[in-house]
Amino acid sequence: MCYKEEQLIEEKVFKDPVHRYVHVKDRVIWDLIATPEFQRLRRIKQLGTSNYTFHGAEHSRFNHSLGVYEIVRRIIYNFQERPYWNNEKRLLCLCAALLHDLGHGPFSHSFEKVFKLDHEQYTQAIILGDTHVNRILKSVEPGFDQAVADVIAKTYEDKLVVSLISSQIDADRMDYLQRDAYFTGVSYGHFDMERILRVMRPMEDQVVIKSTGMHAVEDYIMSRYQMYWQVYFHPVTRSAEVILSKILHRAKFLFETEDFTFKLEPTHFISFFKGKVDLQEYLRLDEGIVSYYFQLWQEEDDEILQDLCERFLNRRLFKYIEFNPNLQMNDWMELYRLFQKAGIDPEYYLVVDSSSDLPYDFYRPGEEEERLPIHLLMPDGSLKELSRHSDIVEAISGKKRTDHKLYFPKDMLEKLKDEHIKTRIKDILYGQGEVENAK
Known part of the structure; x- marks a missing residue:
């Protein structure tokens, strides 16, 4: 039997809190799970800094990736013998589902923004580069590694295959909504996935939903909407993200400063600071390594880096108010000057953060294909x-x-000795009926 078709002697299962069990029968899938590149995902949290708000949110990209694989496995099982479904694409779909988040770095999106990285590009680089994952995929058949990369990049010719992993109702979203709801302890992300899986039907270029399952899909859409605003965009989580990003910005700034020398050279960060990150250096950096440096940087000879790291590690987060920079630009400029006069660097301690989401949209020509709408089969x-x-x-x-919020260190403002500056800052922050969040 060729490697592509090889099955394990006995089916392997992972006990899963969301799907009960994740089933693995294909030798290829079992081998991919065992690679160092996939095992690294155990050391990357799924929700970044959300555990600062929801203490149970410690689950990893590893958990989520297995979950997406399991959902796709079940979808494909239901698609057997249906029109438009080509079962030759089964293993391709399973591999793409399993590996779709392979390129995420520590603290995911915050880290990407600071160093201008793209986890999807790194996912493709891991799949196509000199890695254990690539060697396994190449062993399946010629060009299989490129096909998996193309599915994840949404450039694969069979759009039905792509839609299983990336669309407005896909396995990725169905797993993370339920998984994140479970680990954060909220009720918003739950919906009737079993019903949705039963009414999914393959069509020529996308998965569609039988009209009898419309209400289950409505529930899914609303779950997504609630999860974004109650969990993913929670202002306390965003406060931790703001501090995290400022730590990385400050460390990069200090590295580029000729008269500053780190007590311990930040070896794992150097290529990121220089903007020249090769694949192996990228794979070596995980959240355990980042936290180690944050611990060390509390002792560095830079007060800002010291303070930011101590805040992040001990959850002394910034406070926030509702603040729209488009409507309050004069207030922003005055606050910036007042912070400078008070000796509080506004580049690190006065931050406007904006969150936005589009829960569902029609397809619009010229925009990303992910906007392809959900269709009901009448x-x-x-x-x-x-x-x-x-x-x-x-x-x-x-x-x-x-949603726009302004983040700042209230404790620093309380310690200001210049009462005139302190009063004026507070007047701008709270004087227009804004209510400070006490958390």
Whole structure:
């Protein structure tokens, strides 16, 4: 039997709190899970700094990747013998689902923004580069590694395969919504996935939903909306992200400063500071390494780096107020000058952070293909776009919500000796009816 078709003598299972069990029968999948590149995902948290708000949110990208694989495995099982489904693509779908988040770095999106990285590009680099993962994929058949990379990049020719992993109702979202809800302890992310899986149908270029399952999809859309605003964009989590990003910015600034020398050379960060990161250096950096440096940097000869690291490690986070920089630019400029006069560097201690989300949208020509809408399969065989049949989804379709907050260290302001500056800063921050969040 060739490697592509080889099955384990006995099916392996992972006990999973969301899906109960993750089933593995293919030798290829079992071998991919065992690679160092995939095992590294155990050391990358799924939700970055959300554990500062929801203490249970310690789950990893490893957990999530197995979950996405399991959902795709179950979808494919349901697709057997249905029109438009080519079972030759089964292993390709399973590998792409398992490996879709392989390139995430420590603290994921915060880390990416600071160093201008793209985890999807690194995912493809791991799949196509000199790695254990690549050697396994190449052993399946010629060009299989490139096909997996193309599915994840959304450039693969079979759009039905791509839609299983990346669309407005895909295995990735269905896993992370439920998994993140479970580990954060909230109720928002739960929906009837079993029902959705039963009413999914393969079509020529995407998965569609039988019209009888519309209400389960409505529940899914609303779950996504609630999770973004109640969990992913939680202002306390964002406060931790702000401090994390400022630590990395400060460390990079100090590294580039000729008259500053770190007590211990930040070896693992040097290529990131220089903007020349090779694949092996990228893979060596995980959240354990980053936390180790943060511990060390509390003792560095730079007060800002010391303070930011101590805040992050001990959860002394910035406070925040609602603040729209587009409408309050004069206030922002005055606060910036006042912070400078007070000896508090506004580059690190006065931060506007904006969050925005579009829970569901129609396809718009010229925009990313992920905007392809969800279609319902009607009893007569026709397709109908979801929001044209659902009043609930229509109410939120195409509506982008944006939230702005201003983060600052209240404890530093309380210690200011210049009462005039302190009073003026507080007047701007709280004098217009803004209510400080006490958490």
